[in-house]
Amino acid sequence: MEPCFFQTRQLAAGYHNEPVLRDITVDVDRGEILTLIGPNGAGKSTLLKSIAGQLPLISGSVWLDGRKTSDMSRQELSRRMAVVFTDKTYTELMTCGDVAAGGRYPYTGRFGVLSKQDWEIVRGAMEKTRAADLWDRDFNRISDGQRQRVLLARALCQQPEILLLDEPVSYLDIRYKLEFLSTLQRLVKETRMSVIMSLHELDMAQRISDKVLCIGNGGMERFGPPEEIFRDGYIGRLFGVESGSYDEGNGTTELEAAQGAPQVFVLAGGGSGRDTYRRLQRNGTAFATGILYTHDLDYPPAKALACEVVSLPGGESMGEAQLKAAKKLVDACGEVIVCRETFGPWEQMNRELWEYILKSGKRISGGKK
Amino acid sequence: MRKQRQENNKITSDIIGFTLLAAAVIILLVCNLGIGSVRTPIRDILGSMGRGGAYAGAQASDTVRTILWRIRMPRAMAALILGGALGLAGYLLQTFFHNPIAGPFVLGISSGAKLTVALVMVFLLGSGIRVSSWGMIAAASAGAFLAMGFVLVMSRRVSGMAMLIVSGVMIGYICSAVTDLVVTFAQDADIVNLHDWSKGSFSGITWENVAVMAAVVAVSSAAVLLLAKPIGAYQTGESYAVSVGVDLRRLRMALVLLSSMLAACITAFAGPVSFVGIAVPHLVKKIFRTSKPLVMIPGCFLGGSVFCLFCDLLARTLFAPTELSISTVTAVFGAPVVLAVIRNRKRERG
Missing domain, CATH: 3.40.50.1220 (TPP-binding domain)
Known part of the structure; x- marks a missing residue:
């Protein structure tokens, strides 16, 4: 069997050489969505940052298309992998079009000047994420939901084969949550890119994911399709729910x-x-x-x-x-x-x-x- | 198509902006040469410049020629070069710390450079050794790097931009206090000149100084321009910069080195000059309505030159023959800009 497009092998991730997570071994194929779920502080963001190369791996390896990401140049990696993270974005006098155009960085020359073709790609990405009408708006003066769409467009401009997202819908209202995840789902179908994202919205994670990786306070717990994860009260145990309950069948809380x-x-x-x-x-x-x-x-x-x-x-x-x-x-x-x-x-x-x-x-x- | 037209409009307005700044530099340069306690007609200036100092026209008297060629010319060139360096250093620091009120002066970097320069001069002049321009720059760089290192350590420990600035200002005060002590108790006649310098002034610049500062500033500025692309990515946020392939460590290192180098160069020759570094990037952003590094880098250089040429003109002529320290004038024009920036930010956040 051909190996999966994206793999991690015995990955240990953490800060200052102290692993928060060990032995993470997952596979994600092209066109698949892997969702990370688990309590706050368990290390979902840490894992995403390590995969993205923003944190040094403590041990283990990340493989993309049969090669270790650590053997790839920064430019190659940035042409294959893009991120939408929660870090603050600072902009001043930048339109949403300018922000999205930042994603063309790995493809432009010494001074980063975009060609006509680059602009076409940026325009196309903004249309795909339904952010085209925001083109001339100041990035600082749009809503959180709109901002996520622009940042998604920016990531698409890198023409990635794999996209990492850290809690992409956490601060959005229900309309924008659904809109964002639907857009993402559509893009995955169209482009066959792989997606790894962390979600706190368990009901949505259950519905959108092809695979789910559960990270508990002790590290990686379960990895599998959602129907194997969302059952038998496991979610309540994963999060250590003590008061109230989560109904995995319906994705509702009491x-x-x-x-x-x-x-x-x-x-x-x-x-x-x-x-x-x-x-x-x-x-x-x-x-x-x-x-x-x-x-x-x-x-x-x-x-x-x-x-x-x-x-x-x-x-x-x-x-x-x-x-x-x-x-x-x-x-x-x-x-x-x-x-x-x-x-x-x-x-x-x-x-x-x-x-x-x-x-x-x-x-x-x-x-x- | 609408997009294309907008891009073209943008480029046209950028060109207009640069033309205006360049014109302002030339006009101020001429004013700086022509205005002063000794009257020098335009004709003489042109004659003096056109044929080079040594072969100045017959019309120009020896005194005028000396004043122009030995005093006003190098001084104006210093204001031009060092002003540009200041604008650029401010821009780099604001970018590096994601902090709109950062600058070499408020972060204490200028004062750190001032302290080491004063120490070296007092020590070496005391032993009867003259310090060359390169020596001054080396001493200033050492101090600038030390102060910058301290600011970097503080920036990891304190949260919030206001606290970072407060730490920088404190470092500045400490360095200035030590410098004052050193200068006060140094009795040597040569060191008396230090007193003017330690308050900031473009006076007493020689052509040798100009040559050295031009070399250092030209190389540093060219390096900054070559970093325009990663700086643009860094501005939006560090994780995004890394994700598009920026080598963050190297970029941060380069920003620290270049901004300290530029700040050191200014301090070595003109002492600490306040507010130019903070104010100029904001004024330039207002002119060009953009924060794109490819526009901001040359813009800040020219803007800094204009600002310093203008302020030095006032410093020399306002209460002539008494000269004001350059920082007195730059503060008058720069501080309000900083206040406006703080007020606007508050309003934007609602």
């Missing part, structure tokens, strides 16, 4: 659940209960809920927020066991919130539970406030 014995029972299902769960969490009220299929929209938040959930796997029919458990919980709670009053034929037990609740004489309120 805050820390209220503790104690349930005071309220929530009759929910089909997505009718989620808002109620969160309202109860905000009020600090411990609650129980049911009867839910584990594939129900309400199930992940219920699992995260309720102290008890009466549930059963999808495909099975609700039976006496679940009904009995739910009735017991209703009896134990002082109040019931009923989020729905219609039930399908496959959830006969929920209908019976509802009737039981009506007869119980408990204080009943609706799901909507």
Whole structure:
């Protein structure tokens, strides 16, 4: 098998000869996106800087197209690898076009004067990142989202085969986050360049990555496709989540659940209960809920927020066991919130539970406030 | 196509800018030669310049010729060359530290050079040895490098541009204080001249001085111009410079060496001259509406020349026959520029 376009072998990265990360061995092919995820301070930026040659490698090697990057000249490397990092950019009286044109550096002569053809390439890069309309704007007077697009254009001007990005969307609002990552995805498809980037947006990392490298506080932990990483509560462990929870299936978060014995029972299902769960969490009220299929929209938040959930796997029919458990919980709670009053034929037990609740004489309120 | 036309407009306006600066240099040069306590008609100046000092025209009297050729000419040339060097040194330091109020004077580099020059002169003159121009430059460079080294150490320890400047100013004060001590207690008649020099002045420059400073400044400036491309990349930020292939270590080293060298050269001959280094790059940026090194480097040189020729003219003539120290005049015109820069930055950040 042909070796991957980009490889690291037993890479150790860190500052002042003290490794923060050891034994990093990853492969990225052309047209693939590798995302680095992990807690703050674990060394994602350090790894990116080391790959880019901005920090000396402590040991190990970085390979590009079958050759070590340390054997390449600065010029060759800069024609093959570009970066969009978080370092402050200082500009004065420079238009966005000027900033992007800086990426032609490895291709221009002694005094760095751009040819007509160079300008064409800069123009093309600005169009590809949808920054063409910013051409004459002062780089200091544009928004963060626009700035990232210009810096991406600048990197494209180097015509790189591999692009490194450090938290490229961290300070952007949701519109610009999506826009930036979509642009990046499109460019990767068009140019078949490889991308290595760190992301704090786990949901987006899960969706955009071909491969994910997890860097925990102890160094490199897992490396593989997102479907192998985002499962079984691993993400919570990687980040050491203690309060609240992260639902890997949906990429959603819930805050820390209220503790104690349930005071309220929530009759929910089909997505009718989620808002109620969160309202109860905000009020600090411990609650129980049911009867839910584990594939129900309400199930992940219920699992995260309720102290008890009466549930059963999808495909099975609700039976006496679940009904009995739910009735017991209703009896134990002082109040019931009923989020729905219609039930399908496959959830006969929920209908019976509802009737039981009506007869119980408990204080009943609706799901909507 | 719109782009092309804009580029052309830009080039045209750059040419106009350079023409204006060059014209200002020539006009000020003539003024500097023509104006002074001894009246010298234009005709004599032209005659004196046209045929060379030794063979000056019959119309020009010997005194006029001597004044022009021995005193005013080298002095004006020094203002031109050293002014340019100052503008350039300021530009390099501002670029290096990403700090708009950096300059050889505020960072203490001029004062460091001043101290070593004073020490060497007092010591050698005391032993009856005359110091040549090259010796002066060597002494000044040593001091400039020492002060620069200190500033570099401080720049790693302190955060924020204001603190860096404060450290530089403190270094400057310490060096100046020691220099004053040395100069005050040195009794030798030759050293009395040191007193004027230690406050900054273009007076007393000889043709030999001019030749040496021209050589040093020409070589340094040419080197700076050759670095225009990496300087442009460095300006936007260090990680970006590295990513496009700049050898950061070498560039930083070159910037430190060249800016210290230029600052040392100025101090060796004219003593510490304040504010030119800070103010000129900002004024030049205003003129050309750009920060591109390929424009800024020659622009700062010419701008520095204009600034110093103008200020020296005032220093000589304002209260003639009493001469002001050059820094008195440069401060009057330079300090407001610095204040304006600080105010504008604040406003831009909102």
